Amino acid sequence: MTDKIRIAIADDHPIVRQGLRVALGAQDDLELVGEASNGAEAVELANSLNPDVMIMDLQMPVMDGITAIQEITKENDNACILVLTSFPDDKNVFSAIKAGAMGFLLKEAPPEELLASVRTVYGGEAALHPTIARKLIQEVKAPSEDRSSLDPLTPREMDVLKCLARGLSNREIAKELTVSVRTVTTHMRNILDKLHVSNRTQAALYALEHGVQSD
Numbered sequence: 001m002t003d004k005i006r007i008a009i010a011d012d013h014p015i016v017r018q019g020l021r022v023a024l025g026a027q028d029d030l031e032l033v034g035e036a037s038n039g040a041e042a043v044e045l046a047n048s049l050n051p052d053v054m055i056m057d058l059q060m061p062v063m064d065g066i067t068a069i070q071e072i073t074k075e076n077d078n079a080c081i082l083v084l085t086s087f088p089d090d091k092n093v094f095s096a097i098k099a100g101a102m103g104f105l106l107k108e109a110p111p112e113e114l115l116a117s118v119r120t121v122y123g124g125e126a127a128l129h130p131t132i133a134r135k136l137i138q139e140v141k142a143p144s145e146d147r148s149s150l151d152p153l154t155p156r157e158m159d160v161l162k163c164l165a166r167g168l169s170n171r172e173i174a175k176e177l178t179v180s181v182r183t184v185t186t187h188m189r190n191i192l193d194k195l196h197v198s199n200r201t202q203a204a205l206y207a208l209e210h211g212v213q214s215d
Contacts, residue, residue, distance in 0.1 A: 004031040005122050008051035010042035010068065011084070012060045016107065020055060020084075023111040030118065039063025046072040046079060053080045053122050055114075056101075058092050066095050073100035077170065077185045082121050084114075085132075093132055097199065098192050103127030153194060158212070160187040164200060165207035 007030055009020050017035050024032045034049050036042040040063040046054055054072070058065035065083065072079045082103045083096050093104060102121040105114060106129050117127035153161065156177075163173040170188065174181045188200065197203050206212075 004029055005118065006031050006033045006049070006052045007055065007118065008032075008034040008036070008042075008045050008049060008053075009055045010036040010039070010045070010060065010065070011055075011057040012037050013057075016057070016084075020114075023114060024118075027115060030115070039065055039068035042068045043071045047075055050076070053082060053118050055082050055084050055118070058083060058085050058096060059087075064092075066092050066099055069096055069099040069101055074182075074185075077181070080121050082117055082127065098189070104132040105129050106131065153191060157187050157191050157194075160184060161191055161203065161207050161212055164188075164191075164204050165212055167204070 007024055009017055009032065011017050011020070014037075017037075021032055021035075024030045033051055034045045036045045037060075039060045042054065042056060042060075042065075043063065045051070056065050056068065060068070063071075069081055069083075072081065077100075079100065081101045082105060083093075083101045084105050084107055085093070086107045096104070103117050103126055105117050105127065109117075109129065113129075120127040159177055160173055163176055168176065170181050170184045174184045177184070188203075191203055192199070195203055195206050197206060
């Protein structure tokens with residue numbers, strides 16, 4: 001028997017957690033290993049159990065989902081987080097992607113779509129509900145008309161961006177710049193935030209479009 005995909009869920013509504021528990025429990029390849037009712041508990045759960053996939057709400061008490069995602073990915077850059085939200089127009093969607101979320105799904109989605117999304121993000125691919133995908137496209141397009149207002153990158157962030165444009169991974173960038181992988185991850189988050197893009201692919205395209213090349 002193959003190893004099961006270990007899943008943790010974080011949502012402040014007991015009825016949502018119960019529904020997820022039932023849906024996941026009926027699958028032979030999925031295993032629920034922990035539950036959290038707020039963002040702080042989600043961070044503790046992620047650090048202690050290191051689940052393969054964490055299903056997380058954005059609107060939670062004590063610590064919101066965005067902050068929780070940032071804290072989790074700060075400790076584990078490979079954390080696999082699937083956001084489950086009731087609000088497709090939530091402005092936090094874009095921030096969550098920048099923070100490290102791998103996918104977004106609406107709570108109204110049928111169970112089979114949830115299960116497919118869990119398996120998709122576990123496989124390293126993004127899983128986005130069409131409504132949310134359109135929202136992200138709009139967010140990405142919006143700032144492109146005002147590039148002059150972007151915060152300037154620091155010299156070290158420019159070094160990281162140049163390496164990124166060459167297709168290097170975080171580990172390869174860390175080796176080339178003689179810094180830790182965690183430092184590269186921090187620089188990468190700053191770059192995404194300053195360029196108003198949602199992932200490293202868009203940052204690399206931005207670099208190529210604007211002539212950012214290695215020295």
